Amino acid sequence: MLHTRLGLLLIAAFAATSAATAQPLRINGSTTVNPVVVDAAEFLRSEKKATIFVDTQGGSAGGIAALGEGRAEIAMISRELEPDDSKKFPNVHFLATRIGIDALALVVSKDVWNGGVRVLSRAQVQEIYEGKITNWNAVGGPDRRIVFFNKEPGRGTWESFAKWLYGDPKKAPDVSHPEVGANEEGRNKVASTPGAISQLSAAWADQKTVFGVAIRRGDGKVVSPTLASIADGSYPITRPLQVVTDGPPKGLAKEMVDLLLSPRGQALLEKHGYLKNPEKDPKGK
Amino acid sequence: MSRGEGVAGRGDRRAPDFLRLAAFGLSAFALASFVGLVAVFVQQAWPFVKAQGIAGLFGVHWSFRSERFGALPMIYGSLAVSAIALVLAAPIGWGAAVFLAEVLPRRSRIAAKVGVELLAGIPSVVYGLLGVLLLRDTAMRLLRPFDPISGDTLATGGLLLAIMILPTVVSLSDDALAAVPKSQRAAARALGLGKAETILRAVVPTALPGLASALLLGLGRALGETIAVFLVIGRQDNQWPERLWTLDPLARAGQSVTSKLGGSETAVAYGDPVHWGALLGLGLLLLAVVAGLSFAGSWLALRRAPRA
Numbered sequence: 001m002l003h004t005r006l007g008l009l010l011i012a013a014f015a016a017t018s019a020a021t022a023q024p025l026r027i028n029g030s031t032t033v034n035p036v037v038v039d040a041a042e043f044l045r046s047e048k049k050a051t052i053f054v055d056t057q058g059g060s061a062g063g064i065a066a067l068g069e070g071r072a073e074i075a076m077i078s079r080e081l082e083p084d085d086s087k088k089f090p091n092v093h094f095l096a097t098r099i100g101i102d103a104l105a106l107v108v109s110k111d112v113w114n115g116g117v118r119v120l121s122r123a124q125v126q127e128i129y130e131g132k133i134t135n136w137n138a139v140g141g142p143d144r145r146i147v148f149f150n151k152e153p154g155r156g157t158w159e160s161f162a163k164w165l166y167g168d169p170k171k172a173p174d175v176s177h178p179e180v181g182a183n184e185e186g187r188n189k190v191a192s193t194p195g196a197i198s199q200l201s202a203a204w205a206d207q208k209t210v211f212g213v214a215i216r217r218g219d220g221k222v223v224s225p226t227l228a229s230i231a232d233g234s235y236p237i238t239r240p241l242q243v244v245t246d247g248p249p250k251g252l253a254k255e256m257v258d259l260l261l262s263p264r265g266q267a268l269l270e271k272h273g274y275l276k277n278p279e280k281d282p283k284g285k
Numbered sequence: 286m287s288r289g290e291g292v293a294g295r296g297d298r299r300a301p302d303f304l305r306l307a308a309f310g311l312s313a314f315a316l317a318s319f320v321g322l323v324a325v326f327v328q329q330a331w332p333f334v335k336a337q338g339i340a341g342l343f344g345v346h347w348s349f350r351s352e353r354f355g356a357l358p359m360i361y362g363s364l365a366v367s368a369i370a371l372v373l374a375a376p377i378g379w380g381a382a383v384f385l386a387e388v389l390p391r392r393s394r395i396a397a398k399v400g401v402e403l404l405a406g407i408p409s410v411v412y413g414l415l416g417v418l419l420l421r422d423t424a425m426r427l428l429r430p431f432d433p434i435s436g437d438t439l440a441t442g443g444l445l446l447a448i449m450i451l452p453t454v455v456s457l458s459d460d461a462l463a464a465v466p467k468s469q470r471a472a473a474r475a476l477g478l479g480k481a482e483t484i485l486r487a488v489v490p491t492a493l494p495g496l497a498s499a500l501l502l503g504l505g506r507a508l509g510e511t512i513a514v515f516l517v518i519g520r521q522d523n524q525w526p527e528r529l530w531t532l533d534p535l536a537r538a539g540q541s542v543t544s545k546l547g548g549s550e551t552a553v554a555y556g557d558p559v560h561w562g563a564l565l566g567l568g569l570l571l572l573a574v575v576a577g578l579s580f581a582g583s584w585l586a587l588r589r590a591p592r593a
Binding site: 057058059061062064065068069087088089145147149152153154155170172174176177178179180181185188189192193195196 | 348349350351417421422434435436437516519520521522523524538548549550551552553555556557
C-alpha cells in the first residue's frame with residue numbers, strides 16, 4: 001500500500017544507507033519460534049561467518065509485517081498463514097515452511113493448580129474468557145477471583161486460541177483483559193499473580209512456575225498438553241511453527257531454512273520442548 | 286540586577302558569513318525534519334479522519350475489530366500515570382535539589398550531580414525490567430485495600446515513572462537553584478534570616494519558575510515514555526472509570542497512549558488504513574501534548590531570571 005510505505009520512508013532512508021553494503025539476514029516474528037531460530041543463527045554465524053539479526057517485534061503479525069515491508073527476509077510465525085496476510089501485502093508471495101509443531105496450553109498460577117484446577121473443558125475456557133465465570137470455585141478451584149492475562153492481538157498464540165474457541169479469530173468477541181506480549185512476560189505475570197490464567201506455548205509451561213491444565217475434550221477424554229499427546233494429535237490445540245519467506249528462500253535465507261529442516265535443526269526444536277516435523281509427512285498438510 | 290541581558294550578546298559583532306550560513310542551514314534542516322514528520326503523520330492519519338472524523342478518537346470504547354477507536358481511556362491512563370509521577374517526584378526531586386544546591390559543599394555537589402545525571406541516562410527498558418521485578422509485588426501489597434487484580438496498575442506505572450523522571454527533575458531544579466544570584470542570599474542573610482529561612486523565603490521563590498520548568502520537562506519525558514510503563518501498566522483496554530475523580534481506578538490495570546502504541550496492535554493495523562490512521566492519530570495526540578509541555582517548560586525556564 002503506497003501511503004503506508006511512504007510512512008517508513010524517513011526511517012528507511014537512514015537505515016538503507018548503512019544496510020546496503022552488508023546484506024545481513026534479518027529475521028523477525030514469534031517469540032515461540034525465536035529460541036530455535038536464535039540457536040540455528042548461532043550455528044550459521046560461527047560456521048559461515050554470516051551476519052544474522054533475530055528480533056521478536058510484535059510476534060507473528062510483526063514478523064509478517066516486517067517481511068511484507070522488506071524489513072526482514074524471514075518471518076517466524078506460530079500459526080498458519082492467513083488469507084489476510086496476503087491481502088495486506090499483495091506484492092509479496094508468502095511461502096511458509098513448517099519446521100515443527102507446538103501446542104497451546106492454558107496455564108494457571110500455582111495457587112490455582114494446587115487449589116484443584118487441573119482440567120478445563122472448552123466451554124469452561126470460553127466462559128472464563130468472556131467473563132461469565134469470574135471465580136475459580138465455579139470450575140472446582142479455590143474461592144478466588146480469576147485474572148485472565150490475554151495474549152495481545154496479532155500474537156500467534158492468541159490467534160490459535162481464538163481459532164480453537166470460535167473457529168475464526170475474527171469471530172472472537174470483544175473482551176477487556178490485561179494483555180501480555182512475549183512468552184517470558186506471560187509466564188512471569190501468571191507465575192506472580194494469584195488466580196491467574198493465560199494462553200501460553202506448551203513448551204513454556206514448565207509445571208514449576210506455571211501449570212498447563214488438561215483439556216476435557218468433547219468426547220469426555222481428558223488430555224494434558226504433553227509432547228506425546230501433541231504428537232498423536234489427541235491434544236486439541238496444536239499449531240505449526242513456521243518460517244516464512246517471500247517466494248522460495250534464496251542465499252543465506254535458504255541456508256537457514258535448510259538448516260532448520262535438517263536433523264541438526266530439528267534437534268533444536270526438541271531441545272526447546274517443541275515437536276519436530278513428523279517424519280512421514282515432512283511438508284505438512 | 287540585569288542578568289538576562291549580558292548573556293544574550295545582542296551587541297556582538299556579526300559572526301563570519303559561512304558560520305551564519307551553516308547555522309541557518311542546520312536549523313532549517315532540523316525544522317524541516319520536524320515539519321516533514323508531522324506532515325507524514327497527518328497524511329497517514331487522514332484515512333481515519335475521513336472515515337470517522339477527529340471526534341472518532343474521543344470515545345470511550347476501543348475495539349479495532351468493530352472499528353471503534355475511542356482513545357479517552359488511554360488519554361486518561363496517560364494523564365493518571367503522569368499525575369501520579371508528578372505528585373511523587375515533585376517533593377522528593379525539589380527536596381533533593383535544595384539539598385544539592387544549598388546544603389552540600391561545592392565539591393560533593395558536583396560528585397552527587399554527576400551521579401544523578403548518570404541515573405537519568407539509564408535506558409528505560411532497564412527501569413521497566415526492574416519495575417517488573419521489584420515494583421509489581423510491592424504495588425500489589427500497598428494497594429491491597431483497593432483490591433487490585435494484579436500488580437499491573439496505573440499506580441504502578443506512575444510510581445515507576447516517578448522514579449524515572451526523578452533524576453531529570455533533581456538535576457534541572459538544582460540548576461535553577463544554583464542560578465539564583467549570590468547577592469540574593471547575601472541580602473537575605475544581612476536581613477537576619479537564618480539558613481533555612483533564606484532558602485525558603487529568598488532562594489526558592491526566586492527559582493520557582495525554574496523549579497516548575499524542571500517538573501514540566503520531566504513530565505514531558507514521562508508522557509513519551511513507552512517501554513517501562515508498557516511492562517507494568519497492565520495494558521487493559523476500555524478502562525474508562527465510572528467516576529472520573531475517584532482513586533480506585535488507579536489501582537486497576539489500564540492502558541496509556543504509549544503502551545497502546547508500543548504493543549503488537551500496530552503490526553495488526555498495518556495495511557488497514559483506518560485502523561493504522563487511528564493509531565497515527567494517537568501518535569499525533571501524544572506529540573501535541575508533549576510539545577505543549579516542552580514549550581511551557583522551556584518558556585518558564587527562559588523567564589526564570591529575576592524580574593526586578
